[in-house]
Amino acid sequence: MSTTKKIAGAALAAALGVTTLSACGGGDTKDKTAGTSDAPKSKTVTLVSHDSFNVTEAVLKEFEQQSGYTVKVLKSGDAGAALNQEILTKGSPRGDVFFGVDNTLLSRALDNGIFTPYEARGLADVKPEYVLDKEHRVTPIDSGDICVNYDKAYFADKKIAPPQTLDDLTKPEYKNLLVVENAATSSPGLGFMLASVGKYGEEGWKDYWSKLKANGVEVVDGWEQAYNERFSGSAGGKKAKGDRPLVVSYASSPPVEVLYGEPQPAEAPTGVATGTCFRQIEFAGLLKGAKNEEGGKALVDFLISKKFQEDMPLQMFVNPVTKDAALPELFTKHGVVVEKPENVTPETIAKNREQWVKAWTALVVK
Numbered sequence: 001m002s003t004t005k006k007i008a009g010a011a012l013a014a015a016l017g018v019t020t021l022s023a024c025g026g027g028d029t030k031d032k033t034a035g036t037s038d039a040p041k042s043k044t045v046t047l048v049s050h051d052s053f054n055v056t057e058a059v060l061k062e063f064e065q066q067s068g069y070t071v072k073v074l075k076s077g078d079a080g081a082a083l084n085q086e087i088l089t090k091g092s093p094r095g096d097v098f099f100g101v102d103n104t105l106l107s108r109a110l111d112n113g114i115f116t117p118y119e120a121r122g123l124a125d126v127k128p129e130y131v132l133d134k135e136h137r138v139t140p141i142d143s144g145d146i147c148v149n150y151d152k153a154y155f156a157d158k159k160i161a162p163p164q165t166l167d168d169l170t171k172p173e174y175k176n177l178l179v180v181e182n183a184a185t186s187s188p189g190l191g192f193m194l195a196s197v198g199k200y201g202e203e204g205w206k207d208y209w210s211k212l213k214a215n216g217v218e219v220v221d222g223w224e225q226a227y228n229e230r231f232s233g234s235a236g237g238k239k240a241k242g243d244r245p246l247v248v249s250y251a252s253s254p255p256v257e258v259l260y261g262e263p264q265p266a267e268a269p270t271g272v273a274t275g276t277c278f279r280q281i282e283f284a285g286l287l288k289g290a291k292n293e294e295g296g297k298a299l300v301d302f303l304i305s306k307k308f309q310e311d312m313p314l315q316m317f318v319n320p321v322t323k324d325a326a327l328p329e330l331f332t333k334h335g336v337v338v339e340k341p342e343n344v345t346p347e348t349i350a351k352n353r354e355q356w357v358k359a360w361t362a363l364v365v366k
Contacts, residue, residue: 045295046072046095048086048287050079053099054315055308063302069295079187080105086287087112093287096296099141099303103132103281104190107350110137115285116293121301125322130281132346138283141303142318145251145338146191147277148178149270151233154245163246165275166199169212176216179230179244183360186222187280192248193360194349195278198342202352209363218244219365227253233270235261251277252317255334259314268334279341282318 047053053073064070072095076082079100086098090112101109109115115137123131123139130140148169150162163169169178181189196205220226228236231247234257254268261269284303286296302308309325312318319327327335 042292042295043068043070044072045069045097045292045299046074047299048074048076048082048093048095048098050082050100051075051077052316056311056315059307059311062307067295067298067302069292069298071299083109086114090114091289093289096287096290096292097284097299098287099282099284101138101283101285102187103279103346104187104194104349104353106132106138106283106346109285111350114288116288116290118286118297118300120297120304122304122322125324126304127321127323130321132281133283138285139300139304140321141282141284142312142316143279143281143321144318145277145279145341146188146195146248147251147338148192148273149227149231149233149247149249149253150273151231151245152269152271154232162271162273163276164273166196166208168273169217169246169276170208170215172215174215174246176218177244178212178216178246178248179218179220179226180248181223181226182219182221182365184357184365188223188226188248188250189219190353190357191278191280192276193356194344195276195342197356198278198344205356206359206363209360213364217364223249233257246273250317251336251338252313252319252331254336255330256317258334259330272336272338274336274338275340277338277341279338279343281321 053075060071074095076085079102082098083101083105086093087109093114098114110133117136118139119136120139123136126140130143132140148163152162155162160173163171163174168174180192183189183193193205196208199205200208218230220230226247227234227249229240230242230244231237231249232242232245233247234242234253251272251274254270254272257270258265258268284300286293286300290296304322306322306325309320309322310328312320313328313331319331
C-alpha cells in the first residue's frame with residue numbers, strides 16, 4: 001500500500017529503479033559510535049525506499065562531498081511492497097538504510113526485527129511527538145496529513161460553506177459530493193478510515209461509515225483516480241470533468257495546485273477541511289546486517305539535518321519533523337496547519353488493521 005503518493009508533484013519527481021545520487025548534509029556526519037575495523041570501508045551507502053523518495057541533487061551532492069560516501073537509492077515500489085521485500089531479506093538486506101515505513105506499518109516492521117537500533121545525531125532536534133520508538137530502531141523523517149480537500153469555486157458558486165469536520169460530511173448538504181479511496185488498496189484511503197477510528201473509536205467508526213454511505217460517498221481504487229479524475233477542484237479533475245467537489249487527499253495538496261498551475265494562480269483553488277485529518281509519520285532505520293553500517297548511520301543523520309529537512313517539502317510535499325526547519329513560502333502562504341489531527345497508535349493499528357479493513361470493505365464496498 002503506497003504511503004507516499006502524496007500529490008502529483010511527488011509522482012512526477014519519482015523515478016523507478018536504482019539511481020545513484022549526489023548528497024548533502026549539515027556539518028560533520030562521521031559517527032563517533034561506528035565500529036573501527038581494519039577492513040576497507042565501503043564508500044557507497046544504499047538507501048532502500050519507496051518510489052516517491054526525492055531530493056535536490058545539489059543537496060545530496062553536498063552530503064557526498066562532506067561525508068565521502070556515494071549514495072545509491074534503490075526504489076522498490078510503494079512503501080508496503082518495499083517493506084515486504086526487506087522482511088523477506090531480513091539479515092541480508094538489499095541496502096544499508098530503509099526509508100518510508102510509516103506509522104500505519106511501523107509495528108509490523110519493528111516486530112519483524114529488520115532494524116538495528118541507532119540514536120541519530122540530531123535526534124534532539126526532532127519534535128518529541130514524532131519519536132514513536134523509544135529504542136531508536138527508526139528515526140522520524142517527515143510527516144503529512146491525510147485530509148478531505150474541497151473545491152473552493154464549487155462551494156462559493158453554491159453559496160454553501162465547505163465542510164470542516166468528519167461529522168459535517170454526513171450532513172444532507174454534502175450528499176453525493178465526497179469521493180474517497182479504497183482503504184484496502186490506497187494509503188490515503190486507509191488513513192481516512194483510521195481518522196474515523198481515531199475520532200469515533202472501536203464502537204463508533206462503522207456507524208460513521210454507514211452514515212457516509214447513506215450520504216452518497218463514492219469509493220475508487222486509488223488517489224490518482226480520486227484526485228485527478230473525480231475531484232472537480234484539481235487541475236486534472238477539471239480536465240477529466242470530475243463532478244465531486246470533496247476528495248480525500250493531503251493538507252499539502254493546495255500548495256501543489258499553485259506550484260503546478262498554468263498559469264500559476266495567486267490563490268490555491270482548493271482548501272482543506274482541517275477537522276478530517278489523520279497524521280502520517282515516515283521513518284528511516286539502519287537495516288540489520290547492513291554492509292556499510294557506518295555509512296548508513298551518516299545517512300540517517302543526514303535525513304534529519306536541517307539541509308535535507310528544508311529541502312524535503314518541495315521534493316516530496318511533506319512536512320519536516322525537526323524544530324528548526326523552516327517551511328518554504330509556498331507552504332506558509334497556501335498551506336494549512338492541522339492543529340489536532342486524529343491519531344491511532346502503531347500498536348493498535350498493527351493489531352486491528354486487517355480486521356478493520358475487512359469490516360470497512362464489507363460495509364462500504366460490497
